[in-house]
Amino acid sequence: MKKQIILFTVLLLGVLHAFGQDVYSCRNANLSFFSSAPLEDIEAKTDKGVAAINAKTGAIYFKVPVNTFQFKKKLMQEHFNENYLETEKYPWAEFKGKLSGPIDCTKNGTYDVTVDGNMTIHGVQKAYTEKGTVTVNNGQLTATCKFNVKLEDHKIKIPTLVIKNIAEVVEVTVNATYIAAATAAK
Amino acid sequence: MKTMRLLCVLLMCCSLSMTSRAQDDLSNMFKDSTTGHQPVTGTFKSTxxxxxxxxxxxxxHxxxxRVAHRFGDAGGEFGGGKTAFGLDNSSDIRIAFEYGISDNLMVGISRAKGSGDLTQIFEGLAKYRILKQTTDDHMPFSLSVFGNVTVSSMTSSDDLTAASHFDEFTDRMTYVGQAIIARKFxxxxxxxxxxxxxxxxRVGYMDMNNMFALGGSGRIKLSKRLAFIAEYYVPFRDQTSKDYYKSLGVKFFNPLGAGLEIETGGHVFSVNFTNSTAILENQFIPETRSSWLxxxxxxxxxxxxxFSLFGKKDWKK
Incomplete structure (x- = not known):
C-alpha cells in the first residue's frame, strides 16, 4: 500500500511536471511585416498571435490569424485579405519548428538561437532556418526573430500593375513574451 | 486498493500523453483558438x-x-448606328465626393445632371454601417442604412401642373431612405x-409623393479583381396612378442593371447596362419609363x- 502511494505521488508529480515547467506560452505575440517597394512602403502589425516554446526540447510554435493584421490604409488591409492572402480560405499563418538547443530557464541571460522549421502562409508550407534571440528574465522568456518571406514561395501573386507598390520579399518581425504554461493556464 | 491501482494506471497514461503532447506538438495547446468574431471584409468592392x-x-479618412455616366438609348427610336448606339447622348451624369468620417459612417455631396421630372440636382448623402457579418456567423448578415436629400436648381416651369413648377423652395427637394441587408456567401x-x-x-398629377420599393442585387466574383454584378428594383406604384399614366400613354418599368466590375488597386470601374436613365435613387426608382425590351x-x-487621407496620423495612435 505504501509503495503504491509513493508511486501515485511520483506519477502525479510527473503529470504536473510534463504539463507545467518546460512549456511556456504566449497569447499576445506581436508580429509585423514591412514591404519596401519603389513607390510605397507598406507596414502592418498584429498582437493577436499565439506562441509556445518548450525550453527542454526546444520545440517552438507560432500561429496568427492573418486577418488581424492592421494597416495604415484600410483599403490596403482589405486588398491584403481579399486579393493577396485570401484569409477567408487560409485564416491562419503557422510555424512549427525547433530551436538549435535547449534553454536554461533558471539562468537569466540572452541566448542566440537558430530556429529550424516549417511555416505555412497562404496555405503553402515552406522550410525556414532563421536566427533569433531568446531572453530569460526571472522565469519569463522573450523571443525575437526577424526574417524574410519571399511572396512567391507562398504562391502570393502580385499583379504587374502594382509591382512597384509591393515588394517581392517582405521582412517579418516576431516578438513574443512567454510565461510558464501552467501559470498561463490559470 | 483496487481503486489505487486503477488511479495509478490512469495517471501513467495521463502522464505519457501529456508528456508527448507538451513536448512534441505544441500546436495542440492552441487547437481551440479561433479567429473570433472577425467582421467579413469586402462583401462588395465599392459603396x-x-x-x-x-x-x-x-x-x-x-x-x-466618383464619376458615373449613363449614355442614351442603345436601340429603339433614339439608338442605333446614327448615335453610335447611344454613345452620342448622355442621359445622366453624376460627379461626387464622398468621405469616411469613421469606419462606419460616410457622407458625400454630388451633382447630377438628373434624368426625369427634375434636372440640375445637388445631393447630400450619408450612410451608416449598423451591423457587420462575422466570419464565424455569429452575425449572419450586414446591415447599413442610407439616406439622401436632393435639391434641384433648375428654373421653375411655367406650367403650373408640372412637377418642375416650384411654388416654394421645398418643392425642389426629394429624399431617399434605405436599409441595405447584405450577406457574403x-x-x-x-x-x-x-x-x-x-x-x-412635388410630383405631377396622380403621381405619388411617397413610394416604397424593394431592391435586390448581387455580385458573382469571376476572379480576384473581376466580378459580374446585377441589380433590380421593384417600385410599388399603386394601380390608380399606373392606370392614369397608362391612359396618357406612359408606362413605368422596373429598373434592371447588369455589368462587370473591375478593381485595380484604388480604382473600381463598373461598366454596365441599365434600362433606367437616371443615376440617383430619387429618380430611377419612381421615374424609369424606358424598357429593356x-x-x-x-x-x-x-x-x-x-484616396486615403491622414493615414499616418491615425495609425500611430
Missing part, C-alpha cells in the same frame, strides 16, 4: 453596386471621387436586399477612385 448602394462604407457570391422609401415633395437600355459606367 455602389450599379445604381444603388451596397452595404459597404468608406473607412475613416478615405475620400472617394463564401468568397464568390454576395447578395443584398434593400427596402427603400422615396419621398418627392424596346431597346431602351444604355451603356453606363461608374468610376471610383479612393
Amino acid at each position: 455602389r453596386i450599379i445604381m444603388g448602394h451596397s452595404n459597404e462604407t468608406l473607412k475613416k 478615405e475620400l472617394d471621387f 463564401g468568397n464568390w457570391l454576395s447578395l443584398t436586399l434593400s427596402p427603400t422609401y422615396v419621398h418627392r415633395n 424596346q431597346g431602351q437600355f444604355r451603356w453606363g459606367f461608374n468610376i471610383s477612385r479612393r
Whole structure:
C-alpha cells in the first residue's frame, strides 16, 4: 500500500511536471511585416498571435490569424485579405519548428538561437532556418526573430500593375513574451 | 486498493500523453483558438453596386471621387448606328465626393445632371454601417442604412401642373431612405436586399409623393479583381396612378442593371447596362419609363477612385 502511494505521488508529480515547467506560452505575440517597394512602403502589425516554446526540447510554435493584421490604409488591409492572402480560405499563418538547443530557464541571460522549421502562409508550407534571440528574465522568456518571406514561395501573386507598390520579399518581425504554461493556464 | 491501482494506471497514461503532447506538438495547446468574431471584409468592392448602394462604407479618412455616366438609348427610336448606339447622348451624369468620417459612417455631396421630372440636382448623402457579418456567423448578415436629400436648381416651369413648377423652395427637394441587408456567401457570391422609401415633395398629377420599393442585387466574383454584378428594383406604384399614366400613354418599368466590375488597386470601374436613365435613387426608382425590351437600355459606367487621407496620423495612435 505504501509503495503504491509513493508511486501515485511520483506519477502525479510527473503529470504536473510534463504539463507545467518546460512549456511556456504566449497569447499576445506581436508580429509585423514591412514591404519596401519603389513607390510605397507598406507596414502592418498584429498582437493577436499565439506562441509556445518548450525550453527542454526546444520545440517552438507560432500561429496568427492573418486577418488581424492592421494597416495604415484600410483599403490596403482589405486588398491584403481579399486579393493577396485570401484569409477567408487560409485564416491562419503557422510555424512549427525547433530551436538549435535547449534553454536554461533558471539562468537569466540572452541566448542566440537558430530556429529550424516549417511555416505555412497562404496555405503553402515552406522550410525556414532563421536566427533569433531568446531572453530569460526571472522565469519569463522573450523571443525575437526577424526574417524574410519571399511572396512567391507562398504562391502570393502580385499583379504587374502594382509591382512597384509591393515588394517581392517582405521582412517579418516576431516578438513574443512567454510565461510558464501552467501559470498561463490559470 | 483496487481503486489505487486503477488511479495509478490512469495517471501513467495521463502522464505519457501529456508528456508527448507538451513536448512534441505544441500546436495542440492552441487547437481551440479561433479567429473570433472577425467582421467579413469586402462583401462588395465599392459603396455602389450599379445604381444603388451596397452595404459597404468608406473607412475613416478615405475620400472617394466618383464619376458615373449613363449614355442614351442603345436601340429603339433614339439608338442605333446614327448615335453610335447611344454613345452620342448622355442621359445622366453624376460627379461626387464622398468621405469616411469613421469606419462606419460616410457622407458625400454630388451633382447630377438628373434624368426625369427634375434636372440640375445637388445631393447630400450619408450612410451608416449598423451591423457587420462575422466570419464565424455569429452575425449572419450586414446591415447599413442610407439616406439622401436632393435639391434641384433648375428654373421653375411655367406650367403650373408640372412637377418642375416650384411654388416654394421645398418643392425642389426629394429624399431617399434605405436599409441595405447584405450577406457574403463564401468568397464568390454576395447578395443584398434593400427596402427603400422615396419621398418627392412635388410630383405631377396622380403621381405619388411617397413610394416604397424593394431592391435586390448581387455580385458573382469571376476572379480576384473581376466580378459580374446585377441589380433590380421593384417600385410599388399603386394601380390608380399606373392606370392614369397608362391612359396618357406612359408606362413605368422596373429598373434592371447588369455589368462587370473591375478593381485595380484604388480604382473600381463598373461598366454596365441599365434600362433606367437616371443615376440617383430619387429618380430611377419612381421615374424609369424606358424598357429593356424596346431597346431602351444604355451603356453606363461608374468610376471610383479612393484616396486615403491622414493615414499616418491615425495609425500611430
